[in-house]
Amino acid sequence: xxxxxxxxxxxxxxxxxxxxxxxxxxxxxxxxxxxxxxxxxxxxxxxxxxxxxxxxxxxxxxxxxxxxxxxxxxxxxxxxxxxxxxxxxxxxxxxxxxxxxxxxxxxxxxxxxxxxxxxxxxxxxxxxxxxxxxxxxxxxxxxxxxxxxxxxxxxxxxxxxxxxxxxxxxxxxxxxxxxxxxxxxxxxxxxxxxxxxxxxxxxxxxxxxxxxxxxxxxxxxxxxxxxxxxxxxxxxxxxxxxxxxxxxxxxxxxxxxxxxxxxxxxxxxxxxxxxxxxxxxxxxxxxxxxxxxxxxxxxxxxxxxxxxxxxxxxxxxxxx
Amino acid sequence: xxxxxxxxxxxxxxxxxxxxxxxxxxxxxxxxxxxxxxxxxxxxxxxxxxxxxxxxxxxxxxxxxxxxxxxxxxxxxxxxxxxxxxxxxxxxxxxxxxxxxxxxxxxxxxxxxxxxxxxxxxxxxxxxxxxxxxxxxxxxxxxxxxxxxxxxxxxxxxxxxxxxxxxxxxxxxxxxxxxxxxxxxxxxxxxxxxxxxxxxxxxxxxxxxxxxxxxxxxxxxxxxxxxxxxxxxxxxxxxxxxxxxxxxxxxxxxxxxxxxxx
Numbered sequence: 001x002x003x004x005x006x007x008x009x010x011x012x013x014x015x016x017x018x019x020x021x022x023x024x025x026x027x028x029x030x031x032x033x034x035x036x037x038x039x040x041x042x043x044x045x046x047x048x049x050x051x052x053x054x055x056x057x058x059x060x061x062x063x064x065x066x067x068x069x070x071x072x073x074x075x076x077x078x079x080x081x082x083x084x085x086x087x088x089x090x091x092x093x094x095x096x097x098x099x100x101x102x103x104x105x106x107x108x109x110x111x112x113x114x115x116x117x118x119x120x121x122x123x124x125x126x127x128x129x130x131x132x133x134x135x136x137x138x139x140x141x142x143x144x145x146x147x148x149x150x151x152x153x154x155x156x157x158x159x160x161x162x163x164x165x166x167x168x169x170x171x172x173x174x175x176x177x178x179x180x181x182x183x184x185x186x187x188x189x190x191x192x193x194x195x196x197x198x199x200x201x202x203x204x205x206x207x208x209x210x211x212x213x214x215x216x217x218x219x220x221x222x223x224x225x226x227x228x229x230x231x232x233x234x235x236x237x238x239x240x241x242x243x244x245x246x247x248x249x250x251x252x253x254x255x256x257x258x259x260x261x262x263x264x265x266x267x268x269x270x271x272x273x274x275x276x277x278x279x280x281x282x283x284x285x286x287x288x289x290x291x292x293x294x295x296x297x298x299x300x301x302x303x304x305x306x307x308x309x310x311x312x313x314x315x316x317x318x319x320x
Numbered sequence: 321x322x323x324x325x326x327x328x329x330x331x332x333x334x335x336x337x338x339x340x341x342x343x344x345x346x347x348x349x350x351x352x353x354x355x356x357x358x359x360x361x362x363x364x365x366x367x368x369x370x371x372x373x374x375x376x377x378x379x380x381x382x383x384x385x386x387x388x389x390x391x392x393x394x395x396x397x398x399x400x401x402x403x404x405x406x407x408x409x410x411x412x413x414x415x416x417x418x419x420x421x422x423x424x425x426x427x428x429x430x431x432x433x434x435x436x437x438x439x440x441x442x443x444x445x446x447x448x449x450x451x452x453x454x455x456x457x458x459x460x461x462x463x464x465x466x467x468x469x470x471x472x473x474x475x476x477x478x479x480x481x482x483x484x485x486x487x488x489x490x491x492x493x494x495x496x497x498x499x500x501x502x503x504x505x506x507x508x509x510x511x512x513x514x515x516x517x518x519x520x521x522x523x524x525x526x527x528x529x530x531x532x533x534x535x536x537x538x539x540x541x542x543x544x545x546x547x548x549x550x551x552x553x554x555x556x557x558x559x560x561x562x563x564x565x566x567x568x569x570x571x572x573x574x575x576x577x578x579x580x581x582x
Contacts, residue, residue: 048427050423050578052578052579073427082419083420084419084420084422084423085421086330086334087419088337089334098424100326101326101330101425101429101430102428103323103429
């Protein structure tokens, strides 16, 4: 449905998107994950025809976003970072305008507007001026605007920003329910959002793709083994050295923890290795009093940080 | 052109749900009504004096009050337009750029031409709505004038105002598309219009090609003929090409928003 090949966007002083390639299949939800300034918004703006690319191609539903921009725009619903709302319109007038400008035929317009308002749960505010609405409602009006013409492709730039936790869950359900009949790209820097809603994730950093995979695969593949947190009463250097001797331990960081000469150690194991029992044996063998030993699961957050900060060279070597 | 109509409708809605249009139209009507009654009073006074003198001393020129009122009134109107059109157009693009709604328009299946024309025709419609009530006074005056007054002069004058106003609106829209600030847009269009107005200042006596070019470009100069009831095709073409230029520049400017860093 969406095919992006070697897409590059250079601005005067920096490259915002650098040879990005990915494919989104029909009915899929693709998550775009990256720190601020990674190039998520720029990529989305190129896909929606708002910005032209410097080089590379992007196709939506078989149409080139540059050469057949109007055809592409007919098929896309787009929610930019800031909802593009007119503050002095009422919700229903605004949505009718969007339906009109998106070529929804007159006889279907009313039904489409009603439908979009129901889906985003804003029907009760239909006659209110948009400027009187709260941030969360404005965001949902923006979302309704992206759905009102029932587009094949929906592109959402941080759709849950400004919503309260309950609304976030509602919006996530809504996005999930739209999959199948719609192809969706959404960007976010909230990681649980990706694992909850998306079929596949593109992690993008400094304009380059750092990883593309399902959220589950990313978590297992990159889990970097299990990490172990350890609290013992021992000399910091001696303890670090002793634990580092265990095979399968990749890295140890130690810091003082409270009084009594206690220290806390974070042990990072190589992927697929469980080093907890060996650590316990070692500590007991040395005769150090053990206060705590527990496994720490790497969250998607850690993976994300790893991919986008420390392992940027690794990522550059294996773009996919 | 469905997209153009959608934009047009949206703009009209915007003008009339916000107080801006009502205030501009209201101020305009108060000022024009004042000028109209004052001009009428002054010229009628003079006509009485003239007919009195005529009776006393014989001879004397005929005093055509309706024509004089219309001519002076439409002269004043052009000055009012100089001040009011920048206010009509200042928000047209600047506000959309600032609010990010330009991104909605530009990612919708409408061409830049449709966006620009939709907005231009909406502002032109507002101008017509502004001008319509002024016709009431003229209709009344012409209806009661003795001998019958020349209606076609009035038509030519309204055509002139419309063309002049359209030119100013097209230029104002262009300046609005250059910036996110309404104030900057208003200042730029006001400055540009004022410059175009005073372009022939000091060229009245000069005869060089440069001077005559400047004189030709002065937008208000071409307006004089209309106020005298003369519809000269060259003047019509002058204004139409100015409108075309403004619309064209605006389309280029909207297009360039895609190329600049948004």
